[in-house]
Amino acid sequence: MSSGAVTTQIPRAAADTLRQQLRVVAEEEYLRLRTIDRPALLLRGVAGAEAGEDPDVTTAELEVVDERIAALDHFLHRTSTDLTSAGRVLLVDRGDGPEYLLVSELPVVDERVVAADAPLGKALCDAVAGQTVTYVTPSGSCEAYVIATEPIEPGPALPAGAYGVPAAEVLVGFDGSPSSRTAVAWAAKEAALRARPLRVLHARASAEPSVRADGTLSEGIQLALTDLGADRIRATAVTGQPAPRLAERADRAELVVVGRGGETDNGLGPVAEKVLSGTSRTTVVVPPAEPPARGRVVVGLHDSWHAADALSVGFAEAHRRGAHLLVTVIRDAARGTHDLEPAFHAPDEQDHAEALHLPAAVAEVGQAYPGVQVRTSVQTGHFSTVLTELSNSADLVVLGMGGRAHGMGRKELLVASHARCPVIVVRESSGRGEF
Known part of the structure; x- marks a missing residue:
């Protein structure tokens, strides 16, 4: 392994080139997930529910895709104004000659990018030029010699769990009732006005078959598609009472929307009343007829x-x-x-x-x-x-x-x-x- 270094500092232009290449990779993945993968999953879920298939796998896949889209969206937004926040660039030698590596908090499939939480990423996080770091791989312990680094100012700190928490969204409860149908339709329009994604949440009783529950959720998605593209709609089925499940999800939402419910036009249903009384988020109550x-x-x-x-x-x-x-x-x-x-x-x-x-x-x-x-x-x-x-x-x-x-x-x-x-x-x- 090489121990000599021509320079101990990487030119900023060279480092920014690698960071910009990471942005290109992230943009391509973001567009593919939003315009191809996610709409295909939504359509597959709807078709499967109509055919009586168990939708649990599709729902789980949608959650994973939504979280990844949120991660990419956050990364692209932040690095659009602060490119250095894409990560730290180092020139290292792992035994096969010098190579530039970018240590980033956004994991991607690219040999030039090392995830910050991976063993090598952790080892290189605070490394300095002239240092040999040790890290563990499935094949055993390995070493990397740090030839040069770049002195960069840290970008804005990531919020805790930034790559696992969806971006701010409009959250609406849906149970298939006329009141909740009106609520979903209004929430979709509001999400479009705010340029936010919409999450349709259906809370099912533990005894309710998952196929029936997902059929209800599919109906909610279809209502939202009138005003939003499929790439802006997220769907979640949970088990339990609607009000506490909405309250649990409310902390991730910019706005919580519920149908008024109630047996008459001038009544407030128990779910709406409990959500209003139990959440600290700004909440909208939609009447039966908009x-x-x-x-x-x-x-x-x-x-x-x-x-x-x-x-x-x-x-x-x-x-x-x-x-x-x-x-x-x-x-x-x-x-x-x-x-x-x-x-x-x-x-x-x-x-x-x-x-x-x-x-x-x-x-x-x-x-x-x-x-x-x-x-x-x-x-x-x-x-x-x-x-x-x-x-x-x-x-x-x-x-x-x-x-x-x-x-x-x-x-x-x-x-x-x-x-x-x-x-x-x-x-x-x-x-x-x-x-």
């Missing part, structure tokens, strides 16, 4: 001092839809005050304070959305009654939780139960960056 587009988004608030998160969601949704925005603070008709205001303030003083503060709060958030037309108001009435009435002429009602990050108040549950359009319940500081 209304036609009306070009207006309504933000309903208890006060304007806890409005930033709800306003951000409201502006973003209005912007996506090309809709007008109405932001209203609703004061309780019975007491002249909302739940979180000190009781000793006189109603007229409180109204005056809201009238002064609300436009300022709206203007601050609205700077990022100059194209959205917005109107503000302070209204007196019952919170649920006012918003239910406003929902008759809205595409979406956005509820601010008045500073609460968990749980649901009776007023919010009533709005979600009776509104004639989808209702977004915004948890304080619950988003994943972009609403």
